[in-house]
Amino acid sequence: MARIPKVKELINTRLASTYGGWIYCDYCGQNIGYLCYVTYDHFTFDYKCKCGHHGHMHIAFQDSNYIKTSQDKFIIIKNRLCCPHDHSPLLTIFSEKLEDYKFEIVCVECKRKYQEEKV
Numbered sequence: 001m002a003r004i005p006k007v008k009e010l011i012n013t014r015l016a017s018t019y020g021g022w023i024y025c026d027y028c029g030q031n032i033g034y035l036c037y038v039t040y041d042h043f044t045f046d047y048k049c050k051c052g053h054h055g056h057m058h059i060a061f062q063d064s065n066y067i068k069t070s071q072d073k074f075i076i077i078k079n080r081l082c083c084p085h086d087h088s089p090l091l092t093i094f095s096e097k098l099e100d101y102k103f104e105i106v107c108v109e110c111k112r113k114y115q116e117e118k119v
């Protein structure tokens with residue numbers, strides 16, 4: 001089923017598909033992560049790649065007023081960060097390829113927002 005994003009911003013960043021798949025730094029071409037297509041409602045990602053360039057992503061399908069923030073930790077299954085409540089696979093970040101990063105992601109299934117940061 002096709003979903004139409006309300007917001008889609010990609011700065012210095014390339015996505016393998018319309019709103020998911022492998023994530024690449026557009027400067028050095030490094031594969032820096034993977035975003036699952038159908039399990040998120042909102043995704044914001046700011047990072048500094050090891051090549052020295054900053055990148056930004058923001059993709060949203062829904063308005064954000066229904067969201068509850070969760071402090072719970074992801075479950076990690078085969079390096080995929082998964083929602084701890086319903087085990088939805090959400091994304092992978094190759095943190096060793098990034099100087100720093102920060103992301104927020106909302107799980108479609110349970111509408112919880114998770115955040116993670118490396119500084």
Ligand SMILES: [Zn+2]
Nearest residue numbers: 025028049051
């Ligand atoms: Zn790079």
Ligand SMILES: [Zn+2]
Nearest residue numbers: 083086107110
């Ligand atoms: Zn969930």
